[in-house]
Amino acid sequence: MVIGVLALQGSFNEHIAALRRIGVKGSEIRKPEQLECLNALIIPGGESTTMAKLAEYHNLFPALREFVRAGKPVWGTCAGLIFLANKAVGQKSGGQELIGGLDCVVHRNFFGSQLQSFEIELSVPKLADNEGGTDICRGVFIRAPGILEAGPDVEVLADCPVPSDNAGPVIPGGEDLEDKILFQDRVIVAVRQGNLLGTAFHPELTSDTRWHSFFLKMVKETDEKTLQCISTSERPMENFHEKKPYDLPIFE
Template identity: 50%
Template sequence: MADTNEKKKLRIGVLALQGAFTEHQHLLHRLTEDVDSTVQVKTEAALLDPTLDALILPGGESTTMALIAERTGLMEPLRNWVKAGKPVWGTCAGMILLSNEAHKIKIGGQSLIGGLDVTVKRNAFGAQVDSFVGDLSVPALTEPERLFPGVFIRAPIIETVKPEKVQVLARVVKNAAPTSAEDGDIVAVRQGHILATAFHPELTSDERFHRYFIDMVREVQDQTKA
């Protein structure tokens, strides 16, 4: 007899318009006990697939992603996904897209998906040459005593949050970041069904943030069923 308590494996979409989407897929494919498959989301039809459990917005160039999403008719469906309370994770550029407000945007403006009650600052640490890896303390992860390797590439920071809604998961430690960083800059948050990181967990061999997202997806699904 089948174990009725066995967890259903997840099908996770990764927005594949531009950026580091395959890297997320490669890491998720290692989590075979929890992930059944991943899907490159490039169309509204792929996003609306009822078998899709969650969505990741990868790092890359947020302005380019937004322009492609608008041209392909994906921007409004992406906004509807977030408004519907479906699990979503934005890394770097994906975090910018999920924010309700962004500073230091390009001339001409920046279209946002929104839903995350934060204000972000783009390219907060400088240009590509200022990219760095800084160890982060993330108590919400498994093995919290083990620091997480935060890969920051032209990364944003979160300038303000609504504390009654947004949980801060990680902050920059100044001695592990460039001199442009301020000690305590917020670089990871969660708001209900939304996870956002300024750095790139998919560019490391550390699976803990992806496992955290999987646990979050299951938690949101359980709350939806209740």
């Protein structure tokens, strides 16, 4: 099994190290053709605008979108979560290109500037159910996004209290989501939708590898479903020979 880590910028080395600790090979991905041999992909945290420009320069967006559409597991952390969202708000002038696929609205810089980065204990019962241990994990938020809205098919895995000194970011242009941001006291920070996993924080910067194990199980589930589809669609050769040949029309 080979898990790719998008290595344009950001904490890709930390993800590869975390995968190594659970016995999985992580491969640095920088070109579209490198996606072809992967079982799954991690899009790390970093500076989302810079990552988007580099991805566009290397013509990665079409291949990344096709990777998601093919149903292969993809995990986005922090900036990676922004990339996977169907919609991102609070962006810089001109916005940035997204991969999409995750039915949610993400605020690019929900928790404020780099100086407002923080760590907090998050309650994630699903993580404990799947991987054992306590249902508390350490969340490292570095100039982090927040998930403002999640669609009906999106499973919310964790939310986080909005810091008391954060009145809520204001969306430029007076978008209709502004009131929802200003008056909410908790914000979603981890979700799963089918083959997609998104976390607003950085599990790769902690010693807890359960998020990487959780993602690995998603990969195995996807591989098993693929094998089941292949096995049910195949016909035994003896049945094939028993069938009568088709009567094809003859055109003169």
